[in-house]
Amino acid sequence: MADRTSSSITIKADKAAIMGVIADYPAYPEWADGIKAAQVLSSHPDGRPELVRMTLASGPISDTYTVRCHWSGDEELRWDLAEAGAVVSGMNGRYALTGAGGGTEVVYELAVDVKIPMIGMFKRKAEKIIIDAALKGLKRQVEK
Template sequence: MADRTSSSITIKAEKPEIMAVIADFAEYPEWAEGITAAEVVTTGDDGRAEQVRITLEAGPIKDTYVLAYDWDDDEAVHWHLVERGTMLTGMTGAYRLAERDGETEVTYELAVDVRVPMIGMVRRKAEKRIIDTALKGLKRRVEG
């Protein structure tokens, strides 16, 4: 897996409120640009998703894949690809939350591998766009 790309945003909310939005996969099509469906496949003892089937339509990329999630209470969530799509061959990522002066800094890390060869700089630019769009959508959803 390639190097990760990351970015952060500050949200005016506490960690549990933000993590509740992140964990509510059924609502992703409402705020996560490009995700048209997110179906929880398995759930852990804590009630949070362990595996989620995601359908993505982002420009020319249309794919369905399954991610496995590992939750660290309301501090962080990590994921990795467990079922490849037609385009997506690898993915790891994380949301990390840190409280700062009554707000929460959310850092999103992502590394993606696709079936089509892609220059590293182009891949990182695409990852950065995905991350920034997701963080802005999360902020709007939580604060809105």
């Protein structure tokens, strides 16, 4: 899983407000295209999610898998696959937040492996579509 896809967006809010929306996994179906359900299975001592079961339904792919979250304050969230699904066999990603003149720049990186054969170019294009939709949804949710 060496290849990662990334994109960024600037949101008119501080890091804490943005990370608050990112940390609210049960609300993902409201703003994250393709996420049908997200259930927090366990939390870190500070209350932020540690293990989250995600249900994805995007185009022809439907799957349920579990991610493990690693938080660095309001600056970064990293996650990796804790339990594979029927289709998703590997995943790691990250949101990185930095101040950007009157707002916050949010960088989203993602690498996904699937159990079905997929040419690298198509896989990266699918990751890019997921990332761009997530960033636009996050911006709408934070700025509303």
